[in-house]
Amino acid sequence: MYTRITAHFNGTVKDVRQNWHFYLMALPSVIAIILFGYGPLRGLVIAFLDYSPLRGFSGSEWVGLDNFRAAFGNPFFATALRNTIIINSAKLAVGFPSAIVLALLMNEVRMHWFKRVIQISTIMPYFVSWVVAATVFRNLLSPEGLINQIIVELFGGRAITFLSDPDIFPWVIVFQDTWKYCGFFAVLYLAAMTTIDPTLYEAAMVDGANRWQQTWHITLPGIRPTMITLLVLLTGWIFQGGFEQILVMYNTSVFVTGDILETFTLRLALQQSKYGLATAVGLFQTLISLVLVIVVNRLVKPVNERGIF
């Protein structure tokens, strides 16, 4: 064991000496990661302090897990946690298959220009910021918006308050998220589909397989690695994320179903200066997400040979 370690170490030294320019090249990013990736982690101590910016790190009292207890005991925390899980799971359940379906549909198109036009149109919303997307959706969904005009004028129905009805609001968020990202993810799947060996399709056709059977038995298995990679990455977003979208879309009348952990902590920190509490919630989210990503990665390993890491 010892010899192996020293051998490894000697190898490393030799490696560094021979390839020092490579190591030099990696240096800026290593420094950047240490400074900005791990530097703030030192500050996670705040989660265990009764922190006030005036007293600083050393002057603030150590309170152990009190912040976590206070956070979990806060009635808004339970609501925010539930909303976070519901909204983000629904985004995953709707958005993930939508992108695959879009890519499969595009993959069947033979006219090159048509495929191009569809691809450009569907990826366009990806470039629209959440602030602008909020305006876009107000045009559609506000009481005087397009959809309500159609409901009222054409069908004589009653206007629906999409943006201030707590029962509908989460679905607006899920819908908007799918609108924004579907085309972008479809590009990734489409790219994976082009790498599938065409002889597989030829062989299937000789055996008399129709397009559906080819899709099911060749295309889908062919993009499985991409599907699994994205699925693992996206499960990391079940306990966090979607923050900017909610921030520009929500209002007090939809807090019941629209308030997520990030908006909850933002109010704790900015309006009540409870930095310790806010950091505790953030830490909780990060840890859960990390565990979730690792667990899901383990679960998919048998399906995907090696997982993504």
Place this chain on the structure above:
Amino acid sequence: MGDMMVAGSVTSRLSRMLNHLLLICLAVFSILPILLLVLNSFKSTGEISANPFALPLTIRFENYVDAWIDGRFATALPNTVFLIVMTVVGVWVVSGLAAYSLARLQPVGGDIVTTYLLVVVTIPAQATVFILFMMWSQLNLVDNLWGLVPIHIANSAPFSTVLLRTFMVAIPTDFDDAARVDGASSWQVFQNVILPLTWPGFLTMGLLAALGVWNEFFLAVTFIQSPEYKPISTSLYGFISGGRFQDWGLANAASVLMMLPVILIFLALQRHFIAGLSQGGLK
């Protein structure tokens, strides 16, 4: 292939038509809301609520002039451009070099670094933002555009590095060896072999980083308070959510002003962007 398609012609043509119809619906679903935004930006508020889908009676360019002035675009635009230029250059240097050494050197723990970069992409910055804010206020970097630059670089660098690494791994090492035989140093190999072959990757990555900065809202709203330093996103948001929100035509015009440059750049470079995304994509 041709024979099979002729054989099942009726059903296959029908399913192809259905397929195209579905795709057209999805494309319309994607761009109709954006077109509606543009259409409404030329109308007065009264016209929008009267009939949102009609063409404007008179094209109100005043909306754009007012939005430009009230949204303080003249000060916000240079701020955003500054952030974008510094961030993209920074990301190119940091990720380009890191990807080169990760792809070519197999350094000790290189796999761990790559995994870390992949995982860190899934963890948004919100958990550390308050702490970052406190550190930055001690360093006098709050309410300072220079303070946002390293945060933006650090946000974009992990994904960019992973993407670029994929590009560089795909280049045969024979190319490097050939250059080295001719006496090229590591830097010369990078400059004369790797860069010319991976520029679509650099372009895509630069576009993604620029897009991230242009649209970024949360960091800007947390770190920048003075109106003269606000980038476009927060300047626009302050204006839309402020007193004149009821003026829909104006809010729409301001939103178009923010969206237009991104869309135009994408349309000009879409071929390279989609190709870059496809090549470097998650495989």
